[in-house]
Amino acid sequence: MVEFSLSPPRVATMEMGQAEFKLPEAKNLPWSFNRRRFLRSMGRMTSVLGANIAFAHCMPRGLIPVALAQSREGFVIEGKDGLRVLNDRPLNAETPAHLLNDDITPASRLFIRNNGLPPVEADADRWTLSMGGESIKTAKTYTLGELRDRFESISLALTLECAGNGRAEYYPPAGGNQWTTGAVGCPEWNGIRLKDVLEDCGVKRDAVYIGYYGEDRHLSQDPKKDAISRGVPLWKAMEEQSMIAWGMNGDPLSPHHGYPLRLIFGGWPGSASGKWIDRIVIRNRVHDGTKMGGSSYRVPRYPVKPGSEVPDEDMMIIESLPVKSLITFPRSGLKHSLAQPLRLHGHAWAGDLEVAGISVSIDFGQTWQEADLGKPVNRLAWQNWDAEVRFPKAGYYEVWARAVDEEGTSQPMLVPGWNPKGYLNNSCHRIAVYVG
Amino acid sequence: MRQLPAISALLVSLLATSPLNGRSEPEDSSKPGPDPLTGLVMAQGWELVRTHCFACHSLKIVTQAGKDRSNWAKTLQKMQQSEGLYPLGEVESDILDYLEKNYPVSDRPHNPKIRRPIY
Numbered sequence: 001m002v003e004f005s006l007s008p009p010r011v012a013t014m015e016m017g018q019a020e021f022k023l024p025e026a027k028n029l030p031w032s033f034n035r036r037r038f039l040r041s042m043g044r045m046t047s048v049l050g051a052n053i054a055f056a057h058c059m060p061r062g063l064i065p066v067a068l069a070q071s072r073e074g075f076v077i078e079g080k081d082g083l084r085v086l087n088d089r090p091l092n093a094e095t096p097a098h099l100l101n102d103d104i105t106p107a108s109r110l111f112i113r114n115n116g117l118p119p120v121e122a123d124a125d126r127w128t129l130s131m132g133g134e135s136i137k138t139a140k141t142y143t144l145g146e147l148r149d150r151f152e153s154i155s156l157a158l159t160l161e162c163a164g165n166g167r168a169e170y171y172p173p174a175g176g177n178q179w180t181t182g183a184v185g186c187p188e189w190n191g192i193r194l195k196d197v198l199e200d201c202g203v204k205r206d207a208v209y210i211g212y213y214g215e216d217r218h219l220s221q222d223p224k225k226d227a228i229s230r231g232v233p234l235w236k237a238m239e240e241q242s243m244i245a246w247g248m249n250g251d252p253l254s255p256h257h258g259y260p261l262r263l264i265f266g267g268w269p270g271s272a273s274g275k276w277i278d279r280i281v282i283r284n285r286v287h288d289g290t291k292m293g294g295s296s297y298r299v300p301r302y303p304v305k306p307g308s309e310v311p312d313e314d315m316m317i318i319e320s321l322p323v324k325s326l327i328t329f330p331r332s333g334l335k336h337s338l339a340q341p342l343r344l345h346g347h348a349w350a351g352d353l354e355v356a357g358i359s360v361s362i363d364f365g366q367t368w369q370e371a372d373l374g375k376p377v378n379r380l381a382w383q384n385w386d387a388e389v390r391f392p393k394a395g396y397y398e399v400w401a402r403a404v405d406e407e408g409t410s411q412p413m414l415v416p417g418w419n420p421k422g423y424l425n426n427s428c429h430r431i432a433v434y435v436g
Numbered sequence: 437m438r439q440l441p442a443i444s445a446l447l448v449s450l451l452a453t454s455p456l457n458g459r460s461e462p463e464d465s466s467k468p469g470p471d472p473l474t475g476l477v478m479a480q481g482w483e484l485v486r487t488h489c490f491a492c493h494s495l496k497i498v499t500q501a502g503k504d505r506s507n508w509a510k511t512l513q514k515m516q517q518s519e520g521l522y523p524l525g526e527v528e529s530d531i532l533d534y535l536e537k538n539y540p541v542s543d544r545p546h547n548p549k550i551r552r553p554i555y
Contacts, residue, residue: 085496086496086500087493087494087496087497087500088494088496089493089494090493090494172502172503172541173501173502173503173541175497175501175503175507175511176497177497177500178500218519218520219492219493219519219520220492220519220520220521221492222520225519225520
């Protein structure tokens with residue numbers, strides 16, 4: 001009988017406990033090795049299946065055919081636990097709300113958002129970051145070792161959210177992956193301040209923006225095209241919490257999340273936090289890389305009628321994301337005893353701002369009850385909240401949560417203003433509870 | 437080797453369902469089913485979409501979508517202008533026919549003021 005093994009890499013499943021799962025040490029097990037090993041095991045899988053995997057060359061790395069994972073729910077993603085795959089080329093997957101209950105999101109439960117294909121080779125020992133652009137004083141190139149040795153290491157919990165999180169609720173529907181609520185997480189990131197590296201190179205007085213370039217490939221595999229090349233204004237880049245990161249929760253970044261090097265800008269569209277980066281440019285104008293213009297990560301400057309066509313010049317780049325929250329405990333659909341109060345847990349975040357309060361409702365928003373809201377562990381980390389509700393009689397309930405930011409702006413209960421690509425849906429999260 | 441029973445079960449299940457088919461929709465004899473590989477509804481013209489779009493990207497981005505003809509046409513235009521799609525010539529209108537018919541706006545919910553019930 002054919003012998004086959006799916007490890008390494010190991011495959012995380014719903015049944016497998018968190019403690020059992022460990023990402024391979026990136027240093028000892030370079031990704032290219034993983035990839036070859038994975039492809040070899042694909043050959044064996046083919047013999048087991050008794051049929052060729054058609055389009056095997058199109059299968060993204062890290063995906064195991066569902067048949068072999070003994071699940072009917074689509075693909076299982078290497079290193080991930082219970083994510084819902086929206087798209088497999090490029091790979092995009094979101095996390096069901098109840099799997100985001102941890103105060104610090106484990107790597108296995110962080111959503112995946114890709115615009116292109118991850119690099120074929122990613123060797124941390126040979127990786128360099130080059131710094132350039134028209135507004136840099138001295139262009140420099142650093143190895144990862146130099147970045148580690150020359151700059152102060154920091155670890156910060158920073159909320160990363162896709163600007164399209166919630167897109168699925170807009171009507172008319174916007175194109176793109178139909179994210180519901182799961183394109184958000186708040187892991188602890190390990191790395192250095194972007195600011196320290198920018199200052200080491202020197203920033204000219206006319207600088208206004210930074211942009212990144214990564215090693216991911218355009219879907220067409222045309223080497224002249226970038227999959228994505230975005231950035232942030234200089235003031236955001238110079239904040240104490242803006243990071244160049246090589247680790248997540250103390251482990252090297254996983255291939256899905258930009259191994260070996262990425263940017264992290266907490267509270268801003270995830271697309272600003274480039275993955276697999278090897279070049280940062282300091283610009284004297286708004287960065288004009290791929291997906292900085294048109295309707296990409298931009299919204300109308302004024303409210304528009306749903307379905308409208310909005311001219312490019314009336315669109316503006318999304319910066320800080322709006323206030324938002326999740327109920328991560330219990331899982332929607334819970335059957336609950338009328339005699340018992342129900343304990344709730346979740347998170348709330350507000351882009352560059354802090355969350356000032358959060359309330360919950362069990363009567364479709366007619367009355368609200370204040371929840372206990374914690375402080376962020378550091379600026380731009382999501383805040384955890386707890387509440388306890390009692391139900392007056394048996395029946396179907398929805399529990400809603402609504403956060404308000406430090407400027408007094410709260411989440412809308414319904415879907416906010418339509419925009420061509422369906423960004424910024426921060427409407428209240430809700431779960432179903434059956435009380436009996 | 438301890439995985440053998442699982443593999444036999446798997447081979448049985450393969451006879452009934454494709455390993456790459458993530459969708460499990462009820463069979464409806466009046467409507468063509470989804471292609472196991474791409475998820476596309478196998479209605480008139482579906483092979484054209486597989487041929488011209490699937491080379492670069494998953495068709496889950498199509499099966500998630502709902503657009504009218506002019507917006508589908510804009511999508512093809514964008515694919516040609518910036519994403520490396522070649523001119524489609526006379527099959528372009530066949531592709532639009534397929535997309536308009538099988539992935540229309542009207543298939544999607546609904547007045548946004550009426551939030552879908554959750555279960």
